[in-house]
Amino acid sequence: SWTPAAFVEETVEELKAQLGGDHVIMGLSGGVDSTVAASLLHEAIGDNLICIFVDNGLLRKDEFEEVLHSYKDMGLRVVGVDAKAQFYRELAGISDPEGKRKVIGRVFIEVFEQEAKKLEAEDRAIKWLGQGTIYPDVIESVSVHGPSVTIKSHHNVGGLPEKLDLRITEPLRMLFKDEVRKVGAELNVPKNILGRHPFPGPGLGIRILGDITPEKVAMLQEADAIYINNLRKFGLYDQVWQAGTILLPVQSVGVMGDERTYEKTVALRAVDSRDGMTAEWSRLPHDFLATVSSEIINNVKGINRVVYDISTKPPSTIEWE
Numbered sequence: 001s002w003t004p005a006a007f008v009e010e011t012v013e014e015l016k017a018q019l020g021g022d023h024v025i026m027g028l029s030g031g032v033d034s035t036v037a038a039s040l041l042h043e044a045i046g047d048n049l050i051c052i053f054v055d056n057g058l059l060r061k062d063e064f065e066e067v068l069h070s071y072k073d074m075g076l077r078v079v080g081v082d083a084k085a086q087f088y089r090e091l092a093g094i095s096d097p098e099g100k101r102k103v104i105g106r107v108f109i110e111v112f113e114q115e116a117k118k119l120e121a122e123d124r125a126i127k128w129l130g131q132g133t134i135y136p137d138v139i140e141s142v143s144v145h146g147p148s149v150t151i152k153s154h155h156n157v158g159g160l161p162e163k164l165d166l167r168i169t170e171p172l173r174m175l176f177k178d179e180v181r182k183v184g185a186e187l188n189v190p191k192n193i194l195g196r197h198p199f200p201g202p203g204l205g206i207r208i209l210g211d212i213t214p215e216k217v218a219m220l221q222e223a224d225a226i227y228i229n230n231l232r233k234f235g236l237y238d239q240v241w242q243a244g245t246i247l248l249p250v251q252s253v254g255v256m257g258d259e260r261t262y263e264k265t266v267a268l269r270a271v272d273s274r275d276g277m278t279a280e281w282s283r284l285p286h287d288f289l290a291t292v293s294s295e296i297i298n299n300v301k302g303i304n305r306v307v308y309d310i311s312t313k314p315p316s317t318i319e320w321e
């Protein structure tokens with residue numbers, strides 16, 4: 001029967017045989033799959049694995065620094081790239097969800113390619129691109145995700161090998177998510193990464209309805225951090241499949257002292273699910289929701305209303321875009 005220890009042992013041997021003294025580059029996302037794939041590759045070839053982690057300006061609050069720090073603690077050789085300004089510039093004025101996905105995917109590839117070329121110029125032994133593809137990504141049909149499949153492939157750095165002329169190594173391509181987590185635990189991947197909720201490749205870019213500005217990102221990051229930190233504080237984080245905060249393009253009237261305000265709304269989303277294909281909204285306790293709501297409204301400038309999304313998938317989706 002399948003055990004994580006046997007899988008690790010066998011895969012490490014296979015990777016050593018496959019890769020020899022070649023070097024591998026790989027894009028990391030902060031998510032479970034790419035991190036576990038990288039740690040498996042690292043186990044096999046050590047510092048012949050070079051990782052690239054891009055800050056697209058659409059990550060959660062402090063996530064880039066925290067995750068980069070975890071990667072370094074794990075002993076991974078990782079290059080952190082601050083590409084925030086480039087993403088914001090290219091996204092300016094784009095409101096259409098698929099338009100945003102396309103830009104985010106394209107800019108990611110441009111940034112990754114640029115870094116990869118720099119590394120290749122220094123290191124002639126780079127012959128492979130590592131990817132965190134897992135079995136459901138392999139079998140997932142276009143009809144499941146519609147247009148977001150292109151981003152799924154962005155997530156897994158699809159589209160890159162053609163231009164970079166690299167061969168692909170995908171050590172997790174036969175595994176399901178729960179198996180990936182077990183392999184990660186076997187490899188001592190930190191709990192803060194293994195237990196993470198799924199987070200879309202386009203990040204907060206598809207949780208800001210309408211166009212994206214650095215100011216909206218900062219506002220959403222603050223609100224989202226309050227929500228996620230309270231989920232942890234109340235012991236609810238591990239009970240939900242995924243949670244996130246959505247910044248709505250809606251203003252409504254409020255009162256503060258004797259002034260009327262006219263400010264933005266955030267929606268809180270939390271779902272229970274097994275695979276993200278169907279999802280039930282999480283029955284989070286009212287006292288928890290009350291705490292989050294008042295913390296957000298009292299602390300995040302520009303937000304005067306918080307709503308909770310009680311929609312089921314299908315027909316609603318988990319994300320709003």
Ligand code: XMP
Nearest residue numbers: 148151152155198200201202276317318319
């Ligand atoms: P939906 O919104 O389709 O989401 O119910 C199902 C799962 O997929 C994630 N998702 C994405 N992941 N790129 C990704 O890498 C995307 O464009 C994208 N769109 C949705 C979503 O967060 C949920 O886990």
